Amino acid sequence: MLKPFLLICAAALFSIAPSTVSAAPPQDAAAKVPAKVTPETQAKAQKLYARDCALCHGETGDGKTDLAKDMQLTMIDWSDSKTLANRQDQELFKIIRNGKDKMPAEDSGRAKDDEVWNLIVYIRSLGKAQPAAPATPTAATTAPAPGN
Numbered sequence: 646m647l648k649p650f651l652l653i654c655a656a657a658l659f660s661i662a663p664s665t666v667s668a669a670p671p672q673d674a675a676a677k678v679p680a681k682v683t684p685e686t687q688a689k690a691q692k693l694y695a696r697d698c699a700l701c702h703g704e705t706g707d708g709k710t711d712l713a714k715d716m717q718l719t720m721i722d723w724s725d726s727k728t729l730a731n732r733q734d735q736e737l738f739k740i741i742r743n744g745k746d747k748m749p750a751e752d753s754g755r756a757k758d759d760e761v762w763n764l765i766v767y768i769r770s771l772g773k774a775q776p777a778a779p780a781t782p783t784a785a786t787t788a789p790a791p792g793n
């Protein structure tokens with residue numbers, strides 16, 4: 646007699662999160678955020694990031710910007726994927742939405758919830774892109790990477 650109950654549970658679970666599974670995620674980080682993540686929404690996120698975030702956090706996410714220096718901000722280097730690895734998406738969402746210390750809030754007039762989630766996926770992708778990019782000549786010579 647458990648079966649109908651289980652079916653109802655399963656149905657309820659699926660109905661709670663309809664929008665999370667609507668698109669094939671381009672990155673694994675996308676699987677976790679409650680928003681549609683596609684190459685198009687990521688392209689939008691990149692523009693939004695360049696407009697509202699890069700002046701402090703930097704195009705590459707390393708936080709080494711003139712403004713951060715001028716404001717004496719302590720920035721985390723997102724181009725190293727380890728720096729955000731143990732931060733929850735929910736926490737990052739709150740910081741972006743509400744601001745924190747000297748970081749200004751990104752209010753809903755500038756970015757909708759979906760767009761903030763896409764910003765988070767975008768920010769995490771900055772860290773992931775790092776090992777593949779031959780940033781310095783020395784890095785390229787120490788990583789021959791045959792099978793890839």
Ligand code: HEC
Nearest residue numbers: 697698701718719721737740741745746747748749751764
């Ligand atoms: C005026 C400079 C400034 C701007 C503009 C800015 N930030 Fe920040 N941001 C900061 C600072 C400073 C912190 C660290 C806050 C703290 O923990 O004290 C931070 C922290 C964060 C964090 C938490 C993780 C971390 O590195 O500490 C996220 C996520 C973040 N910012 C995203 C964004 C996004 C997305 C935008 C654009 C919508 C943005 N920021 C715009 C200065 C800025």
